[in-house]
Amino acid sequence: MVNASLNWASVVGIVLLLWGLLATPAGISQVIFYSESINKKEDRSESFVFQLVYRVLQILGRFLGSIFVGGILFFQGWRLDPILQFGMFLMVLMYIMESANSVVSDFMKWYRNREK
Numbered sequence: 001m002v003n004a005s006l007n008w009a010s011v012v013g014i015v016l017l018l019w020g021l022l023a024t025p026a027g028i029s030q031v032i033f034y035s036e037s038i039n040k041k042e043d044r045s046e047s048f049v050f051q052l053v054y055r056v057l058q059i060l061g062r063f064l065g066s067i068f069v070g071g072i073l074f075f076q077g078w079r080l081d082p083i084l085q086f087g088m089f090l091m092v093l094m095y096i097m098e099s100a101n102s103v104v105s106d107f108m109k110w111y112r113n114r115e116k
Contacts, residue, residue, distance in 0.1 A: 008085035009077020012092045013070040019096050020066020023103045027059035029110040062099065 034052045073088060080088065 013073030017070030026106040
């Protein structure tokens with residue numbers, strides 16, 4: 001039995017799921033450009049490789065975390081008290097605001113590299 005209703009937690013779950021789906025392509029494109037610069041032998045320092053690995057883990061976490069947490073909030077959010085629903089709303093809002101800078105910069109780097 002699936003029990004879902006439209007409340008704060010469900011709306012936040014949908015927004016979080018959509019944000020994860022939007023943020024993933026921008027991050028993947030940035031990883032592709034990082035890996036291309038490694039293949040061109042421009043920079044093979046350890047810090048660059050660690051930065052690439054960190055970026056891949058960040059993208060996976062953003063994608064999988066957003067889908068799982070968004071799904072849980074959508075399907076199980078009706079169980080939360082109203083104050084917890086509001087708390088989840090604030091937490092997801094802060095998460096989106098914090099990661100928006102990274103997603104926009106990834107997109108802008110992709111756009112600039114595409115023009116070259």
